[in-house]
Amino acid sequence: MPHIKTPDGISLFYKDWGAATAKPVVFIHGWPLDADMWEYQMTPLARQGLRTIAYDRRGFGRSDQPLGAYDYDVFADDLKAVLDALDLQDTTLVGFSMGGGEIARYLSRHGGARVGRVALVSTVVPFLLKTPDHPDGVDRGVFDQMVGGLEEDRPQFLTDFGKLFFGAGLLGSPVSAGIMQWTLYMALQASPVATIDCVRAFSETDFRPDLAAFKVPTLIIHGTGDKTVPANITAAAAAAALPEATYLRYDNAPHGLFITDKDRLTEDLSRFIRS
Template sequence: MPYITTSDGTEIYYTEQGSGQPIIFSHGWPLNSDAWALELKLFADAGYRAIAHDRRGHGRSSKTYQGNDLDHYAKDLSDLIEALDLHDVIVVGHSTGGGEVIRYVAQHGAGRVAKAVTVGAIPPLMLKTEANPGGAPIEVFDALRAGVLGDRSQFFKDLAVPFFGGNREGSKASQGLYDEFWREGMEMNVAAAYDCIEAFSNTDQTADLKAIEVPVLLLHGDDDQIVPIDAASRTAVTLLKNGTLKVYPGAPHGIFGENQKQIDQDILDFIAD
């Protein structure tokens, strides 16, 4: 299996298919690069060099105790891109992966990134504060931490349902989707799972968004129960110099089914312009 070793000695697993302009996919919590398996083939078939990696602490990458934060995630992505000597890169991030991508582009991506895409992404800030009254209260994230430290297996099974909108009337989320979410979640070590909650909830990326010069496409479902759209993408797009927001009515946080087909086509259209 292919790995690169980051500047602090962490081993990052990655997989790639195809050739052409590089496009890198960054996954959400608690998943890994397998979440992008369909996109790897689809974008390779469309003429791109499609790459996805497991964030540190997730999947097949090093089971890290330290460095489970957005600064390290973005630096790891930078190390991967430099190790593969990629240029004119398109970066795509879902959920926490969207935060990773935004920090990477703002702090490391100059001269390498052509465009960026986020899907149901966390920026600018998920936590409710005096300056961010539309965010989620700390109790929401404390409950996630308790789940990771408690019956973690059942916690991930339960979390999969709202993640994919399975608690909504007419949902087409399958047991297979839930099982795959559970499998990927259980491959993450507990320290990384726990620390990443702090990373995605309490990292203010306002400055990152304001610093980005390249075009950014923000895609978000308006029934996202994990990263509610108002405090996330609807706010983020107002901070970007060159941002475009597309909202999917009734779509959940998880990417699957007809919504996934539309998201993939929207990304293809955006990067082809």
């Protein structure tokens, strides 16, 4: 399996589909999944002639799982390591959920080198946590409960979380039992340490200062039915701060729209990448 070694010695698994000369698209996965979550976007876009690349964040999937640290400066440096190792140019970055944070911090920390455009899909950018200067945010107790559930019974917590993630309810689910099992398997491959520490990272990191570094075309996509990462405090706020960005609202779509709305997402990304 192909891996990239970071400057601090961490081995990152990646998949790379398409010709080396094709326009590159780098996909950054969400919590607590891995690169495989992008199957329904990477495959058709690669068949359209793009070069689609995705990697497992440190601590997740097939990448190394060190004890620490799991913060966005480290994650942004790992993204830089991927772009540098593959010598990518004019890259489109696509980040889902906590993966949008990598994009925001990379743009500010590394000046947007090698990047031509970015897409934020159901992301935590610009800020999730409720604070005195962010009163509409999510109460810290919600994340404390997540950490407590993971520490007490990680498999059961992630099983229950998957239902919220995809908008499943008593009357049915927009995804199959197979999809639920597949994504649970992905989640359980992650390091318990990374899984817990990343809850703190994506909930407590304030990306509002990083928004000034968004100097490339930006696409924002979010479901109005997202109960995991509310659009009103994330996508809407990012769109307001980035007036030249394109903001696409997916009516009633849950957080996991990379599955529930996979064809629409792929089409919108394809159109944006080629525009």
